[in-house]
Amino acid sequence: MFTLHEIGMNLPFGLLLVDFRGEIQYANPLCETILKLKRPYKKFIQDIFPGSTIIKVIKDGNFEVADYIPNSDICLMSSSLVPGKLGGILFLDKNAYQIFVDNSPRVIDLKQEMEAIMNLSGELVTITNADGIVLRVNNTCEQILGEMESDLVGRAVTALEKNGVINVSSTKHVIQHGRKVTMNQTTKSGRRLMVEGHPIFNSDGTLSKVINISKDVTEIANLQKKLEETKNVLDYYQQELSFLQKTDQEFVVKSKSMEEVYELACRVADVDATIFLNGETGVGKEVLARKIHNLSNRKGAPFIKVNCGAIPESIMESELFGYAKGTFTGGNKDGKKGLALAAHKGTLFLDEIGELPFNLQAKLLQLLQEKQFTPLGETNPVQVDVRFIAATNRNLEDMVKQGTFREDLYYxxxxxxxxxxxxxERKEDIPFLINYFLDVFSQKYKLYKTIDKEVVQFFIDYKWKGNVRELQNTIERLVLTAPTQHIELKDLPDKLLKSETKTSEIIRGNLNLKQEVELFEKQIIIQALESSSTMKEASKKLGVDASTITRKVQKYGINVAVLQFRL
Known part of the structure; x- marks a missing residue:
C-alpha cells in the first residue's frame, strides 16, 4: 500500500485534496507548480477558484467534471472521497485525461486507492460507458440490488431494467437527455432507492461515462410512515392528557399541589362555567387563565384581560361596556365597543375582581347571568358569547360580610x-422555574448564564413573598448584573441575603439539642444524596442500610427529585 505522498509524487496529473470547508489539505508537486502553492498552504479553494463546486460535491457525495481552466488545456475533475468530509480535484491535460480513463498501468495504484474510497460511502455506485454497459460497481451491490458484482459488470442497463433488477434505469435517462437526473428506483427485492445519475463528458463534449450514486431510502420511507402513525397517536394523547403535555413552560407543574391545580384546569377548560382563580399576588393567576383559554375550544378567539384595579373608576364602565356615538364630549366620535364585546366568542379575564367599584357590580352580574349588557348612551342591550374567568388575591367572602362586594355576584x-x-408551599417547582427563567432571560439579553447549586438551594429555602413574579424578577436582575457567567451566592441582592440570614438566626436561636442534632443529620443526608446517583450509593457512604436512608428522607421531608435536578 502506497502512502498519499508517494502516490502524489508519481501521478502524471495534479492532485488537490480539500476538506468540507474548502480548506486545502494536500497538493502534490505537480499541483503546487500549476497553482503556485507553497506550504503551509493555509488557503481555501474559493481563493483560487471562486466558482469551484467541490464543497457541494463533498456534501452531496458526487463526482463531476468542470470546464477547462481558462487559457489552458487542463480539465478539472472533482470527486467526494469521504462524503461530507473530504474531496479531491484532479488537474488533467488532454493526454493525462485519456490515460486516466483508459486505465493506464501508471495510475493502477491510484485506482486501487480510489476503489477503497468508493466502497466507504455505504451507497451504491455504478459506472457505465456511453452505451450504458456497466463498467464498475462497488461492493454494496449485493446488499442493495441482490446481485453479485460479477453478474452486473458487462451487462447493459436496458437488460437490467428488462429483467427487473431495477424498475427504471437512470443511466438510460442520462444518455437520452445528456444531463444529470435524479429519480426514484425500486429493486427486485423491493428496496427503494434515490438515484442521481451524472454524465461525464470528453473534452470534445461527447458523453464518456455515466456515474450513478444510489442511496437506499427504504428504511427512511418506512420510518416516515411509522412517524406519521406515531404522530397521530401522540396528537390524540396530547389532547386526552394535555395537563401532562405543557405548552407553556412558564406554568411549571412539578409539585403535587400544582399537578392537582393543572389537572382541574384542564378538566374544566372546555366547560363554559365561570372559573374563579384565587391566590396571592404573583402566583400566576393570569398565566393559568391564559392556559385555560388556550386549552379550551375558544382558543382561536380573543383573550381579553380587564384589570379592575388598574382602570380608574371614572372610566371603568365605558372601558368595560363601551358607549354610543356622541355620548361623551371629547370621546371617540364613533363610540366605543368596550372590552366585553371585544371578547365575543372568546374569554373575558376579570383580574383583581375585588377592586371592581360597587356601583358596577350589578351591571357585571347582568353580563354574567344573561350574557348581555347595555352600552352607555344606548337603550338596546348587546348580546355576547363570552366565557368568564375572574381572579383576585382578596378574600371576597369577607368583603361580602363587610358589604363592599355583592353577595349575588360572589356566588x-x-x-x-x-x-x-x-x-x-410548592418548593419542588422552584428549580424548574429557575431553569425556565434563566433560559428566557439569557436568550432575551444574549447573556448566557449558569447558576450555582448553592443559589438554587438558597432560592428553595427562601420565603418568596412575591411568589413566582418575585422569583422571575430576581432571575432577570441576576442575568443582567452578575459580573461573571456563573451566578453565585455573592451575586444575590443584599436584601435577599440579609432577610434569609435574619430568619436563620431566629430559628437557630430557638433550637434545643435534639433539634440541633436532627438538623445536622438532615444536612449530612442531603450532602450524601447530592453526591450519589442512588439511595443505595448514599447509604454506603454513610455506613447505614438503604432502608434507614429512606426512613430518614421521609422523616425530614427531603425532596430527592429536587436534589437530582441540582446534580
Whole structure:
C-alpha cells in the first residue's frame, strides 16, 4: 500500500485534496507548480477558484467534471472521497485525461486507492460507458440490488431494467437527455432507492461515462410512515392528557399541589362555567387563565384581560361596556365597543375582581347571568358569547360580610373555584422555574448564564413573598448584573441575603439539642444524596442500610427529585 505522498509524487496529473470547508489539505508537486502553492498552504479553494463546486460535491457525495481552466488545456475533475468530509480535484491535460480513463498501468495504484474510497460511502455506485454497459460497481451491490458484482459488470442497463433488477434505469435517462437526473428506483427485492445519475463528458463534449450514486431510502420511507402513525397517536394523547403535555413552560407543574391545580384546569377548560382563580399576588393567576383559554375550544378567539384595579373608576364602565356615538364630549366620535364585546366568542379575564367599584357590580352580574349588557348612551342591550374567568388575591367572602362586594355576584363568580398555592408551599417547582427563567432571560439579553447549586438551594429555602413574579424578577436582575457567567451566592441582592440570614438566626436561636442534632443529620443526608446517583450509593457512604436512608428522607421531608435536578 502506497502512502498519499508517494502516490502524489508519481501521478502524471495534479492532485488537490480539500476538506468540507474548502480548506486545502494536500497538493502534490505537480499541483503546487500549476497553482503556485507553497506550504503551509493555509488557503481555501474559493481563493483560487471562486466558482469551484467541490464543497457541494463533498456534501452531496458526487463526482463531476468542470470546464477547462481558462487559457489552458487542463480539465478539472472533482470527486467526494469521504462524503461530507473530504474531496479531491484532479488537474488533467488532454493526454493525462485519456490515460486516466483508459486505465493506464501508471495510475493502477491510484485506482486501487480510489476503489477503497468508493466502497466507504455505504451507497451504491455504478459506472457505465456511453452505451450504458456497466463498467464498475462497488461492493454494496449485493446488499442493495441482490446481485453479485460479477453478474452486473458487462451487462447493459436496458437488460437490467428488462429483467427487473431495477424498475427504471437512470443511466438510460442520462444518455437520452445528456444531463444529470435524479429519480426514484425500486429493486427486485423491493428496496427503494434515490438515484442521481451524472454524465461525464470528453473534452470534445461527447458523453464518456455515466456515474450513478444510489442511496437506499427504504428504511427512511418506512420510518416516515411509522412517524406519521406515531404522530397521530401522540396528537390524540396530547389532547386526552394535555395537563401532562405543557405548552407553556412558564406554568411549571412539578409539585403535587400544582399537578392537582393543572389537572382541574384542564378538566374544566372546555366547560363554559365561570372559573374563579384565587391566590396571592404573583402566583400566576393570569398565566393559568391564559392556559385555560388556550386549552379550551375558544382558543382561536380573543383573550381579553380587564384589570379592575388598574382602570380608574371614572372610566371603568365605558372601558368595560363601551358607549354610543356622541355620548361623551371629547370621546371617540364613533363610540366605543368596550372590552366585553371585544371578547365575543372568546374569554373575558376579570383580574383583581375585588377592586371592581360597587356601583358596577350589578351591571357585571347582568353580563354574567344573561350574557348581555347595555352600552352607555344606548337603550338596546348587546348580546355576547363570552366565557368568564375572574381572579383576585382578596378574600371576597369577607368583603361580602363587610358589604363592599355583592353577595349575588360572589356566588355567580364562585362556580368553579381554583386556588393556586403560594410558591413556598410548592418548593419542588422552584428549580424548574429557575431553569425556565434563566433560559428566557439569557436568550432575551444574549447573556448566557449558569447558576450555582448553592443559589438554587438558597432560592428553595427562601420565603418568596412575591411568589413566582418575585422569583422571575430576581432571575432577570441576576442575568443582567452578575459580573461573571456563573451566578453565585455573592451575586444575590443584599436584601435577599440579609432577610434569609435574619430568619436563620431566629430559628437557630430557638433550637434545643435534639433539634440541633436532627438538623445536622438532615444536612449530612442531603450532602450524601447530592453526591450519589442512588439511595443505595448514599447509604454506603454513610455506613447505614438503604432502608434507614429512606426512613430518614421521609422523616425530614427531603425532596430527592429536587436534589437530582441540582446534580
Amino acid at each position: 355567580r363568580l364562585f362556580v368553579i373555584p381554583i386556588t393556586i398555592p403560594p410558591l413556598f
